[in-house]
Amino acid sequence: MAARQGKTVEKTAAPYDTGTKTIHIFVALCDNKYQGIVPVPAGIGNGQDPNNNLYWGCGYGIRTYFKKSKDWKFLKSTKPGGHILERLVFKHATKPNQYLVADAYDGQFIKECITDFLNSSAGNRNETLDINGTVIGIGGNAQLLSYIGHDGLMDFELDDTFKNTDGKKRDVIILACFSKSYFGPHLEEANVNPVVWSSHLMAPEAYIVHDAITGYLEGETNEQVRTRAAKAYNKYQKCGEKAARKLLITGW
Template sequence: MLTVVLLSLLAVPPVEVEVFVPLCDNALIECGRPPAGNPRALETNLYWGAMYGAERFLSRAPGFKVVSRAPGPNDSAVLRELVLERTAAKGERPVRMRLRAYAGDAIDTALEDFLRAAAGASRADLLVWAGHDRLMDREPPRVDSPAGATPRPVVVLACMSEQYFGPVLKTLGSSPIALTRTMMAPEAYLLEALATTVARHGPTETTAMRTALVEAYARYQRISVRAAGSVFSKLPPSEAAPSRTMESTGTDI
């Protein structure tokens, strides 16, 4: 009994990552065939049920296991909540990812929830937006920071998120860990790379995060590391350091 108690006290708590996934909506952007852009079709939607959609890809990814899968509350914009855990290898921390699939035609609700969470309404160690950059279409919603709350670090996997999300996050006091500079595909292999980086380096290591995202994007998009590097925001000079990829290839990413 004493051994069990000691082990439980020594257990490392998982890093908590909360992911907001508004489903792709053909009424807003070109998602592909009608099923891929049906804003409430979980099993076929580009960002959730397709080959590189969040649930389909991560639930089959090595080292990940589904902890729970449940529909969202009645009359909610959330269609499904999926909780996954990434098993920790030696020297890593376990990672728990809570993904919420929002109806694509309720993307404004998803946006408000994400910004409110970034302002401190969430207790997660890292927040992620993975979907269409809604701020390209509309003015930012008004979001008040909760009294006494601590703004959260965030990653925004969406087209040109540095330009559109960056200023809004700054006003909320949130710290961007990774943003983008160009049009891009917010696909789930980036979430896999993100989880691996968090497990090894923690949720706020910007250099490691950017390197992992660039490498994953290059591999799955079948483009050069240099081209993939142009997709993601550059690190501030104070944080920029030679990464493994840069050292081994001589390529500036």
């Protein structure tokens, strides 16, 4: 791996309302054509079609699942352009000033999605978003960052390194196959707290991160949050809670 730092979007944290907190989810849309995955049915494996995509518009996709959640109030959908096909903004139903932003990246650009997530996790990509006059922090300005999708690091290498420079420890949830093994080396100097990631093959569906976030916002420990994630995985995958706990792990 080349010894150079990832591209920095902003060297200092952009000004935003520090009374707000944000969770930022990066989703690489499932893509049969451009990702090294076992092909899924064509209708849900088109990485340029968020509406029907396995990880976004399908029943257990981020957009559909969170829109149906009683915990979150949907605020708006935008099309930021570039590699991001759709951005969703939610506000928590009961916790004041708690926001959730989810970005759907064109599946062809999974490398860019992962790089943006890693840079944000290290605090080297700090951004803001105006929500009806309230400026919230996203990217490295978020409190919790999550990557959802195929583990593209199994298919390609990254030349960048992701070293933390601001001293802030950020929480991360990474739902992708073997995410600890593949993302771990890139995050060694990023100063992150891995709340939940995986040890083996998995289905990175929305109910996992949804239930993990519920515990996270209640101030639960990593182990308690991990337990919520494992229970959600077992509920839908019917794999047994013991197996789910071996799959969804926490910490280094």
